[in-house]
Amino acid sequence: MNRRNQWLAAPLGAATAAALLSGCGSTDGASAGDAKGVVMGISDKVKSTDPASGYDPGSWLLFNNVFQSLLSFPKGGTTPEPDAAQACNFEGGDSKVYKCVLRPGLKFSNGHSLTSKDVKYSFERTLKINDENGPAVMLASIAGIDAPDEKTVVFRLKTSDATFPSKIASGAGAIVDHAEYPADKLRTDNKAVGSGVYKLDAFNDKSASFSVNDSYTGKAKAKNTGVTLKFFNGDQAALKTVLESGDVDFAFRGLAAKDIAALSAVKTGDNKVDVVQGTGAEVEHMVFNVNDPVVGKLPVRKAIAYLVDREALVKDVYAGTAAPLYSIVPAGIAGHTTPFFDRYGGSPQVDKAKAVLKAAGINGKVKLTLYSTPSRYGPSTDQQFQVIAKQLNDSGLFEADMKSVEYDQYEKDIQDGKYGVYVKGWVPDYPDADNFTQPFFGPDNVLRNNYDNKEITGTIIPSTSAKSDRTAANTDYNRLQDIVADELPILPLWQGKQYAVTRQNVTGLQWSLDASTVFRFWEISKG
Numbered sequence: 001m002n003r004r005n006q007w008l009a010a011p012l013g014a015a016t017a018a019a020l021l022s023g024c025g026s027t028d029g030a031s032a033g034d035a036k037g038v039v040m041g042i043s044d045k046v047k048s049t050d051p052a053s054g055y056d057p058g059s060w061l062l063f064n065n066v067f068q069s070l071l072s073f074p075k076g077g078t079t080p081e082p083d084a085a086q087a088c089n090f091e092g093g094d095s096k097v098y099k100c101v102l103r104p105g106l107k108f109s110n111g112h113s114l115t116s117k118d119v120k121y122s123f124e125r126t127l128k129i130n131d132e133n134g135p136a137v138m139l140a141s142i143a144g145i146d147a148p149d150e151k152t153v154v155f156r157l158k159t160s161d162a163t164f165p166s167k168i169a170s171g172a173g174a175i176v177d178h179a180e181y182p183a184d185k186l187r188t189d190n191k192a193v194g195s196g197v198y199k200l201d202a203f204n205d206k207s208a209s210f211s212v213n214d215s216y217t218g219k220a221k222a223k224n225t226g227v228t229l230k231f232f233n234g235d236q237a238a239l240k241t242v243l244e245s246g247d248v249d250f251a252f253r254g255l256a257a258k259d260i261a262a263l264s265a266v267k268t269g270d271n272k273v274d275v276v277q278g279t280g281a282e283v284e285h286m287v288f289n290v291n292d293p294v295v296g297k298l299p300v301r302k303a304i305a306y307l308v309d310r311e312a313l314v315k316d317v318y319a320g321t322a323a324p325l326y327s328i329v330p331a332g333i334a335g336h337t338t339p340f341f342d343r344y345g346g347s348p349q350v351d352k353a354k355a356v357l358k359a360a361g362i363n364g365k366v367k368l369t370l371y372s373t374p375s376r377y378g379p380s381t382d383q384q385f386q387v388i389a390k391q392l393n394d395s396g397l398f399e400a401d402m403k404s405v406e407y408d409q410y411e412k413d414i415q416d417g418k419y420g421v422y423v424k425g426w427v428p429d430y431p432d433a434d435n436f437t438q439p440f441f442g443p444d445n446v447l448r449n450n451y452d453n454k455e456i457t458g459t460i461i462p463s464t465s466a467k468s469d470r471t472a473a474n475t476d477y478n479r480l481q482d483i484v485a486d487e488l489p490i491l492p493l494w495q496g497k498q499y500a501v502t503r504q505n506v507t508g509l510q511w512s513l514d515a516s517t518v519f520r521f522w523e524i525s526k527g
Contacts, residue, residue: 036526037226038506039247041239043254045231049192049203050181051174052126053134057253057427057517058231060171064518065210065227066109067174067194068218070100070119070153071165073516078334078431079470080169083218084114084195085153088165095160095468102151107215108177109199116147121178123155128184135172138429160466162473166430170518197222197522206231210521223508223525243273243501249526250502250509252519257319263501274502278513279332282496283325283436284377284425286370286388290489291450292420294368299360301488305344306353307395308388314494317384322494327481328436330495332515334470335433335477339485340492350395357397368392368400371422373410381423384493414448424490431515433477434464440490441480451489456480 044061048054051063071080071088082088086103090096106114123145130136141161146154157164167173180193192200197220198210211226230248232239240259242248255263263273286308288295295301310324323331326341344352357366370385385402392398405413413419424447428435439446441456460480464473484490498513508523 036224037228038224038249038521038524038526039228039230040250040252041230041232041242041248041254042252043232043234043236043239045233046203046208046229047133048186049190049200050187051122051135051171051176052129052181053131053186054171055133055135060517061229061519062192062200062208063171063174063194064196065198065521066192066196066200066213067176068106068114068196069169069171069173069175070102071169071173073169073431073514073518075511076514078332078515080165083169084119084175090162090468095162095164095466096157098155098157098164100153100155102153103217104151105217106195107217108180108193108195109213109215110177110180110193111215112177112179114175114177114195115150116153117150118178119153119175120145120147121181121183122175123173125176125181125183126172129186131186135170135429138167138170138172160462162465162468162470163430163432163434166432166435170430172429197520198227201226220520220522222522224521227521227524243503246503249506250500250524252500255499255501257321260321260499260501261319272504274504276500276502276509276513278498278510279515280496280498280513281330281333281428281431281515281517282426283328283330284384284423284493285328286491286493287422287424287447287449288451288489288491289417289420289422289449291417294366295420297360297362298488299356299362300366301491302344302356303353303366303397304392305340305488305491306349306356307392307397308491308493309348309391310493311346312391313384313387317380317387318494321497321499323497325492325495328440328484328490328492329433329477329481330436330515333431333433333436335474335481337478337481339481343485348391348395350397353395353397365399366397368398368421369419370400370402371410371413371419372402372404373407373423374404376407376410377423377425385423417448417450428515428517431517432470433473437461437464437477437480441484447490449489451487453483453487456483 044058046058046062047056048059068084070085072083074081085100088100091099126136127139141157143158144156177193181187190203197216199213201209201211208229212222236254236256239251239254243251288301290296314322326338329336370389372381372385374382382404389400389402392400438461442461460476464476467473500509502509505527508525511523512519
């Protein structure tokens with residue numbers, strides 16, 4: 001399985017921004033009036049301009065601005081609303097048939113009309129190509145698609161999937177022009193044709209440029225004449241330098257925590273910048289292999305849970321750019337509770353850790369190795385596990401160390417069951433508790449830690465998947481979070497905050513930091 005959100009590439013300390021797509025409404029178009037263009041610096045690569053392939057933050061940034069989806073997330077919300085569609089709904093009570101009716105007047109940037117044929121074609125194309133680096137896995141519940149007329153699309157699902165609206169509101173739901181994209185292979189000319197607020201004018205390894213799409217019909221109104229992306233490919237120092245010099249107007253994904261702090265401390269002069277903070281849904285967990293001879297013992301896992309000091313971790317390692325996480329469902333996502341705090345507290349409790357080990361007949365120091373992979377999660381990941389190892393050792397109950405492994409070997413060793421304790425990060429595809437639970441605890445889950453709870457897989461997940469009223473699923477999610485906190489297959493560590501660092505003449509980024517993890521260009525303006 002290759003999921004965009006399976007791995008967190010450069011967790012906290014990144015100047016991460018996210019935003020919301022606009023819902024449908026008036027047909028004012030995206031005219032920018034007298035606005036100016038803006039320049040954004042990012043550390044991510046855009047790995048694909050074709051929605052059937054890109055399944056990474058950089059590519060989805062492009063998709064969410066160049067292409068429309070049937071649904072999108074409203075400003076400040078996590079419940080999808082109509083976008084290219086004027087209405088969508090489940091038919092029947094089992095969440096297995098989903099019908100959308102397109103809004104009138106939709107056009108691609110090349111002037112072609114957008115009809116139900118294009119919608120059907122887009123989804124079937126992604127599934128047919130099934131690119132290993134693409135989002136087809138998110139659409140696996142689709143059994144068939146009908147387009148009975150030019151404005152109607154009907155999805156028939158294999159199983160109940162109440163989160164289907166959120167999935168198609170993501171980059172996986174991007175609609176392409178059937179006349180522009182081959183049905184059985186990827187487009188490789190670095191061009192893109194969509195019906196979104198912007199059109200892609202140029203793209204290469206160093207930059208991408210976008211202008212306002214005059215063919216767009218929808219509620220969004222661009223507050224700039226265009227956007228230029230400059231790619232820094234993980235070079236944090238270079239990104240900081242161009243922000244200070246004014247060569248970019250704001251930084252998105254890539255500034256280290258220390259750089260954010262240094263830049264925000266400049267209060268006067270031409271180099272003054274603003275740090276805009278928002279909520280985020282990126283998370284990181286410590287994962288336990290429940291078949292391991294050491295951490296396979298629940299009392300050992302409970303002792304660790306009593307000893308890990310998240311507050312110290314986010315302060316000392318991430319300079320406050322993260323928040324302690326006490327649940328598998330992060331704050332800001334419906335259904336979030338704090339069972340790990342309720343059971344194990346918010347600060348180290350050595351006496352309780354000692355008692356739980358003693359009651360299990362575990363005497364002497366518990367030897368433990370924590371495995372990390374900075375080549376995937378960033379250099380702070382090693383430091384994080386070093387800090388945790390020290391916290392465990394300071395209790396006098398553990399003899400723990402940390403080993404750093406390159407990513408390819410790391411994944412192979414996890415698959416082979418060689419690690420007892422290791423790290424996993426997660427960036428959600430869509431802001432629903434399902435995306436923080438089913439991939440971890442459902443069939444073929446991404447953790448590979450041999451944990452299987454029949455109540456979760458056999459009852460809770462099927463129940464939540466069938467409830468189109470997502471608030472009705474909260475009771476089930478509360479139960480699921482309690483089970484995980486009791487059985488400890490993973491230990492949540494932190495939840496990311498989101499940052500954009502901008503020069504003072506740029507506004508609108510406060511609307512671009514949200515749990516939906518979608519960035520929209522059109523809210524940004526430059527004075």
